[in-house]
Amino acid sequence: MRIATWNVNSVKTRVPRLLPWLEDRQPDVVCLQETKLSDEAFAALLGDTLNNLGYAFAHHGHGQWNGVAILSRLGLDDVERDFTGQPQFAGKVEARAISATCGAVRVHSLYVPNGREVGSDHFDYKLAWLDALAAAVAAGPTDVALCGDMNVAPADADVFDPAAYLGHTHVTPEERARIAAFGLVDVVRERWPQERVFSYWDYRAGMFHKDLGMRIDLVLMSRGVADRLAAAWVDRQARKGSGPSDHAPVIVDLDSAPDGDIGPVVPPPSNPIRSGRGVRLPQSPPL
């Protein structure tokens, strides 16, 4: 089971990158963020194409800003738009969260508020949003994957220069405490504990070329799901070339569930992180 998450920064603009990427990477479940479309526009743009590729999909968007989706060819059940207690901003619940059950895992596609400036109304909104999400997830199924643009770098190693971010959002103790409070496994960092691995690079000033980025697109899994990990990596190829998003996809492969309800039963390896079993693409270093 291959799960991917990608902030595409406008799915309409990104169609020429998204469709070849789906063909190349063959993800079973895809979480998209910043689609910037209404549900109707998303269905009109991609509905037939996705169905022909074997994906069911659920989209949640109001157009122009935000917008999230889940694509799945392993089932897409009990779709929920927003989450219980989701805070509003400027009097509105924004389209930043959608969840569904795919292959016995409760999958969330999330676009956490940016926060803008530390101490701003938007920053308070970000913290409240993460608190409410944690409560909602805790009340839900045990086997869970939070996927998306969390807009938080969990540790100093997740930014190119911690000093450059002092006083900025994405790195404050308050934001990092919210990520830790989920009590979930950050699977890319667990798999690559010492590597320089980013998922976002500003478009400006040649930041990607110089590999000056941040790791803010995360896959956070409950322990039982993370124990099935076969691979976890950032697909930097998707950030290269013409017309990329400013974010790269994160791709996670899971071995079959112990109950064998997805494909053949495979006993869990004694060390699933290092075994490399089930890898369908080379475990290239994240650079």
Add this chain to the structure above:
DNA sequence: ATGGTTGCGCTGCAA
């Protein structure tokens, strides 16, 4: 090449 970029949507804001 005297250059912070891109997307949305039409003016400047959000990221």
